[in-house]
Amino acid sequence: MKEIQDDLTQMPENDSMSKPYVFFINGMSCSNCSGAIERVVRANNESISILSFNADFTTADPKRTTILIDEPSDTSEEARQVIWTKLRSLIEDVGFKCEDYDYMPGTIASASTTTTETQEEVNPTGFFENVLTLGQNLLTSHWFLGALGCGTGIAMLILFLTTGGLPLIAMLPLAGISTLLTLVLGARSYYEAWQKLIKTQTLTMDTLFAVSTISVLLVSIASFFVPWLPMMFEAGLLIYGFRHIGIAIEETIKEKISSARFQDRAPQKVLLYSKTGSKDIELSEVKPNDMIIISPGEIIPLDGYCEENSIIYNTIITGAILPRLFNKGEKVLAGMKVAEDAVPLKIRVSRTAKESYLARLDKGIADSLVEKAPLEIKTAQLLTYFIPTVIGLAVLSGVIIGIFFPPALAIQCAVSVLVSACPCTLGLIIPLAVKTGIHKGAEHGVQYKNAKVLQEAEQIDAVVFDLNGTLTTGIPVVKKWAVLDNTGFSPDQFLAHCAALESKSAHPVGKAIHSFAMKNSKETVVASKPNDSHHSGIFGQINNKDYTIGSGSLMRGIGVSLTEVEQIENMLGLEAGDSLVFLAREDKLIGYMVITDPLRDDAFQTVKALQEMGKEVHLCTGADEATAQRYAKALNIKNVYANAVATSLDLNDRSKPVYINELQKKGLKVAMVGDAANDAQAIAASDFGIAVLSQNSDELTQQNASAIIQNGTLLPIGSAFAISQQTVSNINQNLLLSLGYNLATVLVAGGLLLALGFTLNPGVGVLLMVMQACCILLNVWRFKEQSLPHLEGGVSPEIKASEELSSYQLMRQHTPKFSCDLEIGCCANETTEAQPNATPSLWNSLVLPEQQAPSVAQNMNPFQAPC
Template sequence: MSLLKDSNSTLLFPNLFPDQFKTHHGTVYVYFEAATVILTLVLLGQLLEAKAHGKTNSAIKELLKLSPSNAIRIRDGKESTVNIDEIIKGDLLRIKPGEKIPVDGSIIEGEAVIDESMITGEPVPVEKTKGDQVRSGTINGNRTFLMLAEKVGSETLLAQIIEMVNNASRSKAPIQKLADRISGYFVPIVVLISVLTFVLWAIYGPDPALVYALVNAIAVLIIACPCALGLATPMSVMVGVGKGAQLGILFKNAEALEKMNAIDTLVIDKTGTLTEGKPSVEKVVSTTGELNEAEILQRIVSLNKNSEHPLAEATIRYGIVQKVSASPVTDFESVTGKGVTARMAGEQLSLGNKKLMEKIGAAISPEVENSVNLEQKKGKTVSYLAIGKQVAGFIVISDQIKPSSSSAIKSLQKEGLEVIMFTGDNEYTAKAVSESLKLNGFKAQMLPEDKFSEIRKLQEAGRKVAMAGDGINDAPALSQADIGIAMGTGTDVAIQSSALTLINGDLGGIWKAKALSRKVMSNIRGNLFFALGYNILGIPIAAGALYPVFGILLSPMLAALAMSLSSVSVILNSLRLKK
């Protein structure tokens, strides 16, 4: 642009210029063709940059395409096709073979094989039956089923994923501060170099010295591009966050994406994280002659009717199978990390672990404790039932370890991570699970505040700690950890307290997140190297550093081309993360 202004000036006011700028005919050199080429090259660079930039947020575009526009709703026995914006909670929807599921809900009639790869990143379709959850954006297989709409609009998992990806893409990684500081010094330094270039060429350059001085000073200004430096971090973050979403890994912000690379210790909860989170009752035992197993189970079911814990859900399901119905209770209280208490028909009932029994003053006989210990050594969870201050029985619950947990932990340990389990379960059960999975260590009978304080101790010892959990009781520890990792199958509280969410609740996602973080950080460093290296090499050449030895000067037109390509090269390097 400055060349264009100079050309206009030389055309209208030629006498203002020194003789060095004039030809032997007395006319002044004009640079209309150079200005045109420079502007064309700059615009071409911006076009290429825009096209490449458009590919960086392709993951968000693909997520937006997942949501269908219409659905079949059933009301008063009649089917009608409606826009998904018209669907409300409680609507009955028919999903036909090959259709995308419009909202989140549960199957109430029929069976299905659902392709959830677009959300979880897992390619194997999942079989679903009555009562199972289905998610918006996933694809039905070759069967028809009826579903109940439970979450619509912004409440659906797909909508939350899109929002999280958008927010994370716009956030700044801590390493961006380095690029910002460099950019803050970059512009004044370049202007200073341009002025020095003009002065040195004007004093020491060959004739016409002023012409050389002006052209080279302009070349320095053109080739020095802070754009590539500014794009180095956000482009990598945008592509990395999008790639994570495709793999079923949701980063809350760019800071989490960067911090994940530095994690050296992983703390994991047991239930729902290492295990399936779908416990089942194995047996109910009465420890007194006053009540039989059915009566013990009836009290346990009545207590657990008001609890959200996965173990409580298991007892309720078992009660349905055994045709045991719950009775109403009063004064229900959930004692975090210990169990629950309530009153039923004049009885004070307490259901929970040994710590709860100690709290209420209920003595456990040596015979009962030995029987419980035998079950716990097999990796099973046992809850005591006390009536008043007398232990009346216990229930044995098993929760299978996820098939993927063992291989995921091995992969994480190969990455150099120390994997430790914190659980509220007893010492015997925790030891059995730890030995089975070959963990680096475990701590049992942990209350939420214990997990919180232990993580803080690890951090004070210089560890970079990630915590993976899925329950309400994990929320304080998730918030304290350097990176909180929530299982997507867990509670909303755990997910909100976390910086990273694994949609399918698979520990293998942590290994993927660690690998992705490492590649993104490597990509950012590569971008910064390209951007800085380009300027370190380009500016001296534009200033004429090669002229004394090789007699080479850089044309402002070539400087414009190099400047445009520098930004494009940074974006293309970022796009490599998609592969």
């Protein structure tokens, strides 16, 4: 898959381009932290053009942070390292720790597996070092610190409540121990709050906890001298105890939600096959043209080509839940899975691990997260006011309650307000949902360009499809041909003239005609003055006579008898996928070819899925009206716009961009689905462009697209919209939950319960905050596991899942079989059953009457093409 850069289409060629600088930063807790870093980096780099700054809060420390910089395209690696080092120093000056330049997440230096018990006895220091490291990890883990704080705090609370008060000699050591323990549990929080305050004048979540716990400690110590002040030594312990437990729970759920790299799914050791035998080697050691063996049930780790037939799950490409048959020589991609009941599969490797489909997916996901979704930007702006607002509400709550109630209750309520509100979850909602959505899309064969388009896809009302190469396979073949009577042309002369006119054609149909004619004709002629200005054919001169090859509409345009053209069209009874190409000299027909471009196997299912989603489906193609209508009827598409050129000079032209604009003027949000260069302008003009990889894929088309669909399937188009809808729905649910929950907890903590005679312990306020985070994270996990409706109960075209035929299968049931020679582009009717490796049969339109076309040999005495 071609990589898509956010602003590639706007960059001057060979001048400058956006380059990502990636950092892995420890200590960031929310967007306020990243915002502080961004302000410092931008303020101290006037000579560097920073395009965007994005931190990924969906993972545990260190958090991946990407700074996109506009720099000259010829910047050397040494210069990039200098810039990276400068940026790192600025980040660390703010108070955050940055990992080294060559740091890679998940790469842990593993100990040698060859160490024996004898070696451990000889060198026992390794054992003690491991024990020391294990103990250090335990003592610094959030689970241990949380258990220590909560356990001690609850014990003190029970002691105070059951005894009714302790003597001074007992309270002094308890006060000292609890104060010291609170400071130890919150040491990191106090440090971070102070650093961010003095270096960037930023208030963060650490500020709220630092202010609340220090207030609790000061008031509790003062209570020894001022009897009416509350003694709340247990509150500081409970606050940080629940805080650490909350972080531990959050990181655990994040690990469940934030999927590992796609590359981690592949086995890291593979079985290398050779004539002398097989051996296990590291995945990184495999080179192109090596042959490896994949066992049944295993993930295919590298891109390559099958050396034998096999049943394979290509779920990572199509999202389909059923496997299909892959034939010998067919391409497979890393991430596909060999079926459990299949035989071991040999594949010849075409790409290394660093260039595999899984590696490209991981890089594509990382790149797509650089640009923030519009809603995420607005939420980040809201968060800048969140913490000052919470501090203001805490002070206001304390003052108001202090007027009507004892000061002890006022202080307790103010502290509870500080610790119960949670800005971190509000800043986490959108990045986590977006990352989950983009990752889910990759699992279903959709590569979103960025977070912005993921959010926008849900708003699409109409989906416009290109025809050839998008809804069809894009590999046209000659199905049949004939020379008309009384033309004076022999079969060889007819084919030679077709080959001459199409000799320089770049169109797939022209290439198929030229290849077929050259292989089957014994004569050659040369065409002069070829003119391909018309989108439906080519004009040229052969032996000083004008010839035209093209569609029926083009023939009518040059004066060919309308009756003659219609007679041939009606006689042939063309199927969906068939199109007629005529050859004419002056205004007289010489012969014709039936070209077929079969519909993709899942075209009907995809169109139906989009219609069930409530989206209008349109067909916009350069094909003639009759051909377009045949395809449209087969796919149940009501809106057809035929004879559309790729681009337009004015609004009166019949073109794809003009049609897109007409739909947009009606108030529709329009998606355009295409594959080739002639779709690039239409995709750019649409609100959401989808590029389908095919034989005719164009890089510029992919650059203009909002999403890319893998070759060979259309089902991911439906997945692109379904995943977007699920993502936006999850964001809305969690935003509503977070805002409502924060408002409720602030009101409750701020004294609402006083009307009922209750007060809220600050520790309970922290527990409420932890519960909020858990609810939001669990809802994201639900979204991750949520199925896509249009894929539920799907039927694999290659492997029948049940006795009941789908409408798609019914459509193909009565269609005649064809065997195809893709090299020459030839098809002929077969009377025998299709072989297992034969090209799938053509689709037969349900709306056309089931009748045999009159024999061409009887009516027109054609010379049938050999196949």
